[in-house]
Amino acid sequence: xxxxxxxxxxxxxxxxxxxxxxxxxxxxxxxxxxxxxxxxxxxxxxxxxxxxxxxxxxxxxxxxxxxxxxxxxxxxxxxxxxxxxxxxxxxxxxxxxxxxxxxxxxxxxxxxxxxxxxxxxxxxxxxxxxxxxxxxxxxxxxxxxxxxxxxxxxxxxxxxxxxxxxxxxxxxxxxxxxxxxxxxxxxxxxxxxxxxxxxxxxxxxxxxxxxxxxxxxxxxxxxxxxxxxxxxxxxxxxxxxxxxxxxxxxxxxx
Amino acid sequence: xxxxxxxxxxxxxxxxxxxxxxxxxxxxxxxxxxxxxxxxxxxxxxxxxxxxxxxxxxxxxxxxxxxxxxxxxxxxxxxxxxxxxxxxxxxxxxxxxxxxxxxxxxxxxxxxxxxxxxxxxxxxxxxxxxxxxxxxxxxxxxxxxxxxxxxxxxxxxxxxxxxxxxxxxxxxxxxxxxxxxxxxxxxxxxxxxxxxxxxxxxxxxxxxxxxxxxxxxxxxxxxxxxxxxxxxxxxxxxxxxxxxxxxxxxxxxxxxxxxxxxxxxxxxxxxxxxxxxxxxxxxxxxxxxxxxxxxxxxxxxxxxxxxxxxxxxxxxxxxxxxxxxxxxxxxxxxxxxxxxxxxxxxxxxxxxxxxxxxxxxxxxxxxxxxxxxxxxxxxxxxxxxxxxxxxxxxxxxxxxxxxxxxxxxxxxxxxxxxxxxxxxxxxxxxxxxxxxxxxxxxxxxxxxxxxxxxxxxxxxxxxxxxxxxxxxxxxxxxxxxxxxxxxxxxxxxxxxxxxxxxxxxxxxxxxxxxxxxxxxxxxxxxxxxxxxxxxxxxxxxxxxxxxxxxxxxxxxxxxxxxxxxxxxxxxxxxxxxxxxxxxxxxxxxxxxxxxxxxxxxxxxxxxxxxxxxxxxxxxxxxxxxxxxxxxxxxxxxxxxxxxxxxxxxxxxxxxxxxxxxxxxxxxxxxxxxxxxxxxxxxxxxxxxxxxxxxxxxxxxxxxxxxxxxxxxxxxxxxxxxxxxxxxxxxxxxxxx
Numbered sequence: 001x002x003x004x005x006x007x008x009x010x011x012x013x014x015x016x017x018x019x020x021x022x023x024x025x026x027x028x029x030x031x032x033x034x035x036x037x038x039x040x041x042x043x044x045x046x047x048x049x050x051x052x053x054x055x056x057x058x059x060x061x062x063x064x065x066x067x068x069x070x071x072x073x074x075x076x077x078x079x080x081x082x083x084x085x086x087x088x089x090x091x092x093x094x095x096x097x098x099x100x101x102x103x104x105x106x107x108x109x110x111x112x113x114x115x116x117x118x119x120x121x122x123x124x125x126x127x128x129x130x131x132x133x134x135x136x137x138x139x140x141x142x143x144x145x146x147x148x149x150x151x152x153x154x155x156x157x158x159x160x161x162x163x164x165x166x167x168x169x170x171x172x173x174x175x176x177x178x179x180x181x182x183x184x185x186x187x188x189x190x191x192x193x194x195x196x197x198x199x200x201x202x203x204x205x206x207x208x209x210x211x212x213x214x215x216x217x218x219x220x221x222x223x224x225x226x227x228x229x230x231x232x233x234x235x236x237x238x239x240x241x242x243x244x245x246x247x248x249x250x251x252x253x254x
Numbered sequence: 255x256x257x258x259x260x261x262x263x264x265x266x267x268x269x270x271x272x273x274x275x276x277x278x279x280x281x282x283x284x285x286x287x288x289x290x291x292x293x294x295x296x297x298x299x300x301x302x303x304x305x306x307x308x309x310x311x312x313x314x315x316x317x318x319x320x321x322x323x324x325x326x327x328x329x330x331x332x333x334x335x336x337x338x339x340x341x342x343x344x345x346x347x348x349x350x351x352x353x354x355x356x357x358x359x360x361x362x363x364x365x366x367x368x369x370x371x372x373x374x375x376x377x378x379x380x381x382x383x384x385x386x387x388x389x390x391x392x393x394x395x396x397x398x399x400x401x402x403x404x405x406x407x408x409x410x411x412x413x414x415x416x417x418x419x420x421x422x423x424x425x426x427x428x429x430x431x432x433x434x435x436x437x438x439x440x441x442x443x444x445x446x447x448x449x450x451x452x453x454x455x456x457x458x459x460x461x462x463x464x465x466x467x468x469x470x471x472x473x474x475x476x477x478x479x480x481x482x483x484x485x486x487x488x489x490x491x492x493x494x495x496x497x498x499x500x501x502x503x504x505x506x507x508x509x510x511x512x513x514x515x516x517x518x519x520x521x522x523x524x525x526x527x528x529x530x531x532x533x534x535x536x537x538x539x540x541x542x543x544x545x546x547x548x549x550x551x552x553x554x555x556x557x558x559x560x561x562x563x564x565x566x567x568x569x570x571x572x573x574x575x576x577x578x579x580x581x582x583x584x585x586x587x588x589x590x591x592x593x594x595x596x597x598x599x600x601x602x603x604x605x606x607x608x609x610x611x612x613x614x615x616x617x618x619x620x621x622x623x624x625x626x627x628x629x630x631x632x633x634x635x636x637x638x639x640x641x642x643x644x645x646x647x648x649x650x651x652x653x654x655x656x657x658x659x660x661x662x663x664x665x666x667x668x669x670x671x672x673x674x675x676x677x678x679x680x681x682x683x684x685x686x687x688x689x690x691x692x693x694x695x696x697x698x699x700x701x702x703x704x705x706x707x708x709x710x711x712x713x714x715x716x717x718x719x720x721x722x723x724x725x726x727x728x729x730x731x732x733x734x735x736x737x738x739x740x741x742x743x744x745x746x747x748x749x750x751x752x753x754x755x756x757x758x759x760x761x762x763x764x765x766x767x768x769x770x771x772x773x774x775x776x777x778x779x780x781x782x783x784x785x786x787x788x789x790x791x792x793x794x795x796x797x798x799x800x801x802x803x804x805x806x807x808x809x810x811x812x813x814x815x816x817x818x819x820x821x822x823x824x825x826x827x828x829x830x831x832x833x834x835x836x837x838x839x840x841x842x843x844x845x846x847x848x849x850x851x852x853x854x855x856x857x858x859x860x861x862x863x864x865x866x867x868x869x870x871x872x873x874x875x876x877x878x879x880x881x882x883x884x885x886x887x888x889x890x891x892x893x894x895x896x897x898x899x900x901x902x903x904x905x906x907x908x909x910x911x912x913x914x915x916x917x918x919x920x921x922x923x924x925x926x927x928x929x930x931x932x933x934x935x936x937x938x939x940x941x942x943x944x945x946x947x948x949x950x951x952x953x954x955x956x957x958x959x960x961x962x963x964x965x966x967x968x969x970x971x972x973x974x975x976x977x978x979x980x981x982x983x984x985x986x987x988x989x990x
Contacts, residue, residue: 104375108373112306112369113365114304115302115305116305116306116307117302118302124307125311128268130268154268157269157270158268160270160271161271163271164273168376170375170379189270193272196273202384232272232275236273
């Protein structure tokens, strides 16, 4: 009889068994001179293992990805910068190709057929320069370290601004990051403005979370109603208040 | 702070984000006007003066402040108005410039649409999906379609222009293919439905009537070959047209129009065309034309089967004529050669022109099978052909040549229904070859046997192989005989005996014949020697199959050595004792049967150069009143003169009947054996099933006659192998 097994490193051994009675049995096929001959044939699959080992070693010594660092450096050094933004009067330099690669709006702006195709300078109104810089940093490095600090009020505010900027310039991932940030750090002081933002920029999850927060307790509602943000909400999105009212009535009937 | 980089710790206060609240009631209208102006400027090719940043932001703000609907509707009406203006300018374009103008305006519109979409990107991304409206790009295409393509003034003119250009190109003019490409691409971009409804469908209809007319024209004035050339050319032309300026999806549609109009509709007329149709092409080996016909007809339903059917009936007809033409049947070897040539010719046609199509090969095979079996002498003739080749035809041929010819013969053999008849004749002919020593190559003989064995099994060839064995054994026996008995024999004539095992060789009657004394003596010595060494055997001399070498001295002392048959030897030896003998004398003394004797005397007295006897009267035929004299005056340039008798000709009528009868007799036991085999395993079976099964089992050898099968069944019932069922008369039962 013949049997074969594959033996791997770190794998339990396959064992093939034969009944003693079959060996010694009446037929005595395998016995000769009261002994049994076992023939082992071993195939060593070496080459593949050797390659795998070499590959593993190669991976270990491979440098880790550093695309974002180098682009970040490009932004900081402004080498080869071919466009200057005037953000609230402050000049900010950047590279058209990088911007266009990362945002469809910038792509249309710099590689379309209008004035900006050939101009050296673009004015940006109604955005804070710090926000714009953070936006650029994200564009170049795909990271927003600004938002990493936990719990600080200022960070939350930055997230709100950044959310608007991301939506304006078509940066979905950044928008989502901002939504997450704002989502987790909701507080009585900020919920009203966040709600307005969510409504205007189509963030339905964020919107419902805000509304839930406001209606969580009567104290919340009262506190929120007293904030500056609430006044802003009244002025810019009155329809949201109507929705809130409806929800209160539903809740009231329970 | 001019550099970028990770923002340092802020040293200013950032406030909660608040969008500006718009209080100006005229805000929306104002902003819209800016955008509307921009759209017009874009269409006027003044885009480079516009600021993307401003326009994008304006649209962005409008959407943000919930004026998306106003923006969208404004876009729609502005673009519509614009397109209506464009439509007018296209309509006024003169003649040839119409298409160019349309194309140019289309290019413009696409560029404008791109820019407009860029500006309105935010609306496209946010307002459009929520309000379930058509995205900007698609809207632009739809508006173009509705206001330009489907505008009554343009719609039909566009189609007419396109079709007119295509028609002119078909008639040989050169047209602007690039422009055509651009236009059809435009139609595809507007939607496959637009392309199909506004262009492709009418295009196909017009093409159908064009080709219908053209094909009618061609078929009246062209012969088949030329017509096919033209059809092929038009087909290629259409495919090329599609690749240059139509949508790829149109290829299958237009080619099927051409195929239908030019080929399918005229298939029968083409194939049967007088003097140039399929049959003429086959006869004249017009490979190129046939290949073209095959390639074209392949594309249409029933095309190939039409060709195949005509070819089959042509083959059957010609074949039938071949095998029933009495002229042809006079020379069997020629007959078979002609069959082989026909097969070769058509094999070549199928391989060169029909791409070795298996269905055609099958049609060829079935046709051959059909007509070869129309003549029941085919098995005999094929055997004669092989006989001729193995006697002399293959002399000097290489081993490969031999194989090729024998393989071709085997192909014909396979077509035979009555393979057992072939076997009988082959045995006869082989016997004659072996015994007269007239075979050109032993290897060739062996090779043929092997082929037959491969084809029909061991049973078929076992006896044939026995014949070869006998020849070898005889050689050994003779050697032994002379080694042992040389002193005893002394000066007598030398004997060379072939001992034939009765079962293996064709049954021959052994008619009487009086051998000369000297011969008898040595024959007896051999007989006693042989029976001494082999117990329980019986020997019978076959005097009709032997040969003899005689030394003869003629009038002026010339000595010749004559090689004659045994019969001839008996006759000639008589003239040692008499100078002249009558026919009747000879018949009485030799006791040779009349027909054989006549042939024998004819070859001795009536053949020029071989007339060792003189006959009176000097007529051509032998009559019973003739007298024969030893021909003193016989001369020949050769010392050794061979006087043969006619060998292995095709049988005379009575001989043929006899062979056929023997074949029928042999079939009876085979049928019976098959019936018994079948009934033994099935136990109970009805009549029709038995007939079917028996036919199936025996088809490799011959086609049994159902009447004969019935008779055999009845015979078996009589001998109590089977019985009829008492209730159902058609049912039989096996009796163990």
